[in-house]
Amino acid sequence: xxxxxxxxxxxxxxxxxxxxxxxxxxxxxxxxxxxxxxxxxxxxxxxxxxxxxxxxxxxxxxxxxxxxxxxxxxxxxxxxxxxxxxxxxxxxxxxxxxxxxxxxxxxxxxxxxxxxxxxxxxxxxxxxxxxxxxxxxxxxxxxxxxxxxxxxxxxxxxxxxxxxxxxxxxxxxxxxxxxxxxxxxxxxxxxxxxxxxxxxxxxxxxxxxxxxxxxxxxxxxxxxxxxxxxxxxxxxxxxxxxxxxxxxxxxxxxxxxxxxxxxxxxxxxxxxxxxxxxxxxxxxx
Numbered sequence: 440x441x442x443x444x445x446x447x448x449x450x451x452x453x454x455x456x457x458x459x460x461x462x463x464x465x466x467x468x469x470x471x472x473x474x475x476x477x478x479x480x481x482x483x484x485x486x487x488x489x490x491x492x493x494x495x496x497x498x499x500x501x502x503x504x505x506x507x508x509x510x511x512x513x514x515x516x517x518x519x520x521x522x523x524x525x526x527x528x529x530x531x532x533x534x535x536x537x538x539x540x541x542x543x544x545x546x547x548x549x550x551x552x553x554x555x556x557x558x559x560x561x562x563x564x565x566x567x568x569x570x571x572x573x574x575x576x577x578x579x580x581x582x583x584x585x586x587x588x589x590x591x592x593x594x595x596x597x598x599x600x601x602x603x604x605x606x607x608x609x610x611x612x613x614x615x616x617x618x619x620x621x622x623x624x625x626x627x628x629x630x631x632x633x634x635x636x637x638x639x640x641x642x643x644x645x646x647x648x649x650x651x652x653x654x655x656x657x658x659x660x661x662x663x664x665x666x667x668x669x670x671x672x673x674x675x676x677x678x679x680x681x682x683x684x685x686x687x688x689x690x691x692x693x694x695x696x697x698x699x700x701x702x703x704x705x706x707x708x709x710x711x712x713x714x715x716x717x718x719x720x721x722x723x724x
Contacts, residue, residue: 447469447470447471448471448472448473448702448703448704449469449471449472449473450472450473450474450657452474453472453473453474453657453659454472456472456657456659456674456677457469457472457659459677460659460661464663464665466663466664466665466666467661467662467663467664468661468662468664468712468716469659469660469661470660470661470662470669470704470708470709470712471658471659471660471698471702471703471704472657472658472659472660472702473597473657473658473701473702473703474596474597474655474656474657474658475596475597475598475599475602475655475656475657475658476594476596476597476598476599476653476654476655476656477577477578477598477599477600477605477653477654477656478577478598478600478651478652478653478654479574479575479576479577479589479651479652479653479654480574480575480577480609480649480650480651480652481572481573481574481575481588481589481649481650481651481652482572482573482575482612482645482647482648482649482650483570483571483572483573483588483645483646483647484570484571484572484573484584484612484620484643484644484645484646485568485569485570485571485643485644485646486568486569486571486620486624486631486640486642486643487566487567487568487640487641487642487643488566488567488568488569488631488638488639488640488641489538489552489563489564489565489566489638489639489641490563490564490637490638491556491559491561491562491563491564491637491638492561492562492563492564493560493561494557494560494561494562497527497528497531498531498534498535498562499560500521501517501528501531501532501535501541501547502535502540502541502549502553502557502562503557504517504520504547505541505546505547505548505549506549506554506557510546511546511547511548512546512547513545513546513547514528514529514532514545514547515528516546517547532547535553535562537565538562538563538564538565539552539553539563539641540552540553540556540557540562540563541553552639552641555634555637555639556637559637561637563637563639563641566641566642569631570646571584571585571586571624571629571631572584572585572586572587572588572589573612573623574589575609575610575612575649577605577609578605578656578673578680578682578683578686579680579682579683580682581682582610582612582615582623583623583626583627584623584624584627584629585627585629586629589652590652591652592653593653594653594654594655596655599656599658602696602700602701603687603690603696603701609649612645612649613644613645617640617642617643620640620643621639621640624640654675655675656673656674656675656680656683657673657674657675658671658672658673658674658687658701658702659671659672659673659674660672660698660702660704660709662709662712662713662716664716664717667713667717669709669713670684670688671684671687671688671691671698672684673687
């Protein structure tokens with residue numbers, strides 16, 4: 440005999456979603472569902488963006504000479520080759536150095552960034568700043584970036600950290616190398632770092648201290664009669680948080696968390712439900 444759904448430890452707000460999960464397959468049964476809150480960390484960050492512009496004839500010649508001449512020339516040597524006053528060369532190299540296309544010292548050497556732009560027939564424009572937000576999620580152990588700040592809301596739900604030790608280190612955003620920031624911005628879907636188009640994040644800085652924001656999540660315990668398997672799911676709305684779900688399943692398998700404590704689901708109840716479900720499925724077959 441099954442427990443009536445009203446007798447299962449399922450929060451009222453989650454009963455409809457449990458019904459939807461069970462409707463996906465006749466082998467799935469929701470045994471428990473509970474809402475929690477957990478904290479995210481948000482850090483405001485300013486990134487500087489460089490975009491390309493087409494270089495002029497003199498800029499092209501200077502960059503090309505710095506790449507191809509062996510040994511690399513000085514400004515005076517290049518002015519002599521071109522038959523120009525060195526003032527014209529030095530004015531242009533000063534501009535290129537300010538754009539980090541040329542290295543800061545003589546002889547003329549092209550930076551890695553300068554080569555990237557040169558291959559596209561361009562030099563970078565002066566960088567401009569944009570403010571974005573770094574979101575550190577201890578459950579997924581990821582850092583993502585978004586253009587808008589999280590909303591500060593009051594969530595009066597049990598704190599997941601009171602039941603599970605979430606001991607993943609909160610990363611200091613200011614300590615991350617630029618390359619990691621660039622990759623995270625790309626992975627977040629923000630079109631701010633697109634090297635193939637010549638658009639790059641050239642630098643960043645943290646603007647203010649990190650803030651805590653709360654997010655609502657739901658924990659589901661689901662039994663699959665077809666596989667005779669118990670699954671723990673963490674969801675944000677209807678979205679399954681794969682990394683967090685897998686982490687909790689590992690903790691449960693290692694005996695480091697208790698479903699009785701988390702969602703008032705005892706081992707005896709699990710076994711009773713499992714046997715009843717399997718018996719019904721065998722009868723149907």
